[in-house]
Amino acid sequence: MQSDKAEAIAAAEEVVRINCQRAAGDSDRIEELIGSLRALERALRAALPIVQATLAYRRAYSSLVPAELVRQLHEAPLADFDLTISTYNTLRRLGCDTLVDVSQSTRRDIIYASRAPRWCLEEIDLRLELVGLGPMESGAPPDFPEAPVQLETTFGALNLRPRPRDTVADIRTAIIDAYAANGVFPVAPRHEQILDAQLNTDGSLGPDIVLIDESYDPWITIMSCNWELTPLGKHPLALRLSSRWPIISVTAIEDVSYELCRYDHGEPQEYAAIGRPAGRTELDTPLRPLDFGDLTTDSAVDASPPEIRAAFGNPRLFGILTGLSAGGFRTACEGMLLQDYPADTILYFDKQEDGRPKS
16 A cells, blocks of 8 residues: 555544544534544545455444444434435435434335435445445345336336446437437527327437436436337437447337337347337347346346346336336426426427528
């Protein structure tokens, strides 16, 4: 270990000792102790590989923090632990007041109740580790042998799997390029009446509104207004984007059908469907059955292939287990007005006029 990193760790440990003494005499100073423990954890993670850093932190915590302060840390309110608003609200909805309450939950409990994204679960685990309570267990699979088919709504969305160095800005640019190739360009936001989704068989992109949602790591969800529903394997934006990234489209028709299609290398590759597919289509090459095993690597709750397969046809549960979308453009509009979406998550497209994009 480099001497400067070793010195940083030693300094962080000394601050923890000091704050333990202060908190022992004044319980109102427990937040200061929490802050110094987080600083020690960061110093160790900066100096050591993750597994070694975790073990080193546990040893330091055990030797530095006396039993009475451990009890106070376990009983401290969640607000003292500097959680993101999303994670804090998720835990409060589950009735958790302290990290001890949280430690009695499993990853499945949390993600089933709120469909919390992977980063939220990782944040919770870090706070539990901070006070010697973590990480959470995955939890047992639900007690159903097979999830009932529940096609209660109509929606469609694309799920894009970025590479580690890809940014949302890269994907946004690729979306703009896909529309530009069809003579359609970004324009200023406009008011538009959102009608019910209709099957769109047009293979060329045109005027549209697109939402980009990065909430459900590792997928980025792309939701089109005018191409929310397309024939199997014929989504023009998926065909374009899949030349760079793997794409899985999800399409549901209320009380009729639910289907997934995996696109890669600019072509549809695999599919799975329940009910009548959305629109008849002829493909040059027959599609292979979707490999549900590939989706286990994306599961925040370590779901098995049989569990994922059993949930197929229940969009919400399937989305929880895989991270794939359980709603589309119109679902998103129900939760928030278009004008309230951050500017970098929404794109309005229209055709050229007199050689220039319409404004």
